[in-house]
Amino acid sequence: MTRFKYISFLMILAVLGWTLGGHAPAEAAGSIKIIINGNQVPSDTNPVIIADRTYVPLRVISENLGAKVEWKSATGQVVINWRTTSTPTLPASKPGENQIVIDGQVLVIPADYGRPYVTSQYPQRTMIPLRAVGEALGCDVNWIQASNTVVISSKAISADNQLLLDLARYQTNLKLMTGTVINSEQLLNYDASSFSTDQLGIFKTYREQLSKYQQTVTLPNGEVINSGNLTIMGNSYLTANQLRKWIADETPRITANMASRGLQFTPIPDLADLYITIGAKYGIRGDIAFCQAAKETGYWQFTGSVQPWQNNYCGLWATGSPLTGQEPFNGADPNMVRFEAGVHGAIFVSPAAGVEAHIQHLYAYANNKSLPSGQTLIDPRYSLVSRGIAPAWLGLNARWAVPGTTYGQSIIYDYWLKVANNI
Numbered sequence: 001m002t003r004f005k006y007i008s009f010l011m012i013l014a015v016l017g018w019t020l021g022g023h024a025p026a027e028a029a030g031s032i033k034i035i036i037n038g039n040q041v042p043s044d045t046n047p048v049i050i051a052d053r054t055y056v057p058l059r060v061i062s063e064n065l066g067a068k069v070e071w072k073s074a075t076g077q078v079v080i081n082w083r084t085t086s087t088p089t090l091p092a093s094k095p096g097e098n099q100i101v102i103d104g105q106v107l108v109i110p111a112d113y114g115r116p117y118v119t120s121q122y123p124q125r126t127m128i129p130l131r132a133v134g135e136a137l138g139c140d141v142n143w144i145q146a147s148n149t150v151v152i153s154s155k156a157i158s159a160d161n162q163l164l165l166d167l168a169r170y171q172t173n174l175k176l177m178t179g180t181v182i183n184s185e186q187l188l189n190y191d192a193s194s195f196s197t198d199q200l201g202i203f204k205t206y207r208e209q210l211s212k213y214q215q216t217v218t219l220p221n222g223e224v225i226n227s228g229n230l231t232i233m234g235n236s237y238l239t240a241n242q243l244r245k246w247i248a249d250e251t252p253r254i255t256a257n258m259a260s261r262g263l264q265f266t267p268i269p270d271l272a273d274l275y276i277t278i279g280a281k282y283g284i285r286g287d288i289a290f291c292q293a294a295k296e297t298g299y300w301q302f303t304g305s306v307q308p309w310q311n312n313y314c315g316l317w318a319t320g321s322p323l324t325g326q327e328p329f330n331g332a333d334p335n336m337v338r339f340e341a342g343v344h345g346a347i348f349v350s351p352a353a354g355v356e357a358h359i360q361h362l363y364a365y366a367n368n369k370s371l372p373s374g375q376t377l378i379d380p381r382y383s384l385v386s387r388g389i390a391p392a393w394l395g396l397n398a399r400w401a402v403p404g405t406t407y408g409q410s411i412i413y414d415y416w417l418k419v420a421n422n423i
Contacts, residue, residue, distance in 0.1 A: 160192030171228025291415035305344035311354030318345035
């Protein structure tokens with residue numbers, strides 16, 4: 001995976017034209033051609049030979065590769081996302097030092113790679129020793145002196161390693177055969193040879209399932225982010241009226257669907273205001289929680305084991321077996337929730353209590369803080385959650401729902417984006 005680490009370093013230098021050292025005296029070397037993967041590429045800056053080393057302009061290389069590059073002026077950091085499509089948590093910056101951060105890791109440049117420099121003439125371009133290009137890119141690099149030609153050929157990545165890279169870009173939870181749950185971005189730390197043939201086969205199934213969904217999502221404000229970075233905590237993007245309008249527009253379809261299955265339509269409760277207002281008290285995105293409830297309840301038709309009168313909108317304590325009625329409250333207020341023998345899932349005293357229990361359960365997944373001041377615990381499974389284990393909606397995959405490979409994606413794309421696009 002070293003190939004990807006150093007490729008990002010090249011990208012940032014090429015795109016932004018920054019130097020890691022001072023200017024170097026360039027010696028003319030005549031007209032030097034650059035051929036990348038069999039094609040001669042144009043360049044507004046010629047390669048040069050300095051101290052018997054051939055230096056090439058990185059902009060030429062970067063244009064044939066592609067990477068997301070961002071300059072963080074506040075911290076003096078150059079941030080590149082090569083293997084990821086969004087910026088991981090950044091390491092602490094050092095005063096007076098312009099760090100190059102690649103996929104969340106500070107790049108350490110070997111001293112014997114030579115010193116890249118920026119040309120003094122316009123347009124300024126970063127030049128780097130050809131030897132460094134070969135090592136950094138994991139390419140075959142040759143200097144053909146007879147024809148003054150630099151030849152760079154990319155080494156093909158194996159299909160199995162490409163599989164890991166494809167999964168990593170989703171930044172989503174996956175369950176391994178061992179039972180371990182990992183975020184797919186962690187696959188960047190592995191070679192395919194680390195996994196069994198059976199596990200790779202399961203990875204292929206995961207990729208096929210995930211391929212139904214995009215890796216990025218466009219927020220209502222127009223910002224484009226990786227869907228793996230859409231957090232559970234935060235302000236709602238949509239209003240209660242928008243949620244209410246969406247449900248109203250969906251009702252004829254839901255009614256027809258129930259009739260086609262020989263089932264009676266259940267009137268949909270008006271919970272939009274509750275999700276927005278209660279979500280705001282906890283710092284939870286209530287609009288997306290509302291959409292999760294729509295998914296969990298089948299648009300509040302409750303065709304599974306939980307029934308409408310339970311006010312249980314996210315399947316709390318619905319584990320597939322009926323309850324005994326003796327389940328522990330785990331600190332939850334018994335005036336707000338109860339259990340009944342033979343019933344699947346907890347029973348909440350009111351719709352507001354059911355919504356708050358749902359929000360509290362998300363709160364437990366999203367962070368490790370105590371409940372907001374003045375709030376009574378209603379969720380009887382709150383203490384059973386490994387606190388802060390899923391700060392993002394895709395973190396609910398393989399945890400809230402098992403195996404749940406696309407559980408979070410479905411909430412976002414099959415429900416929430418429909419509301420956002422229904423405005």
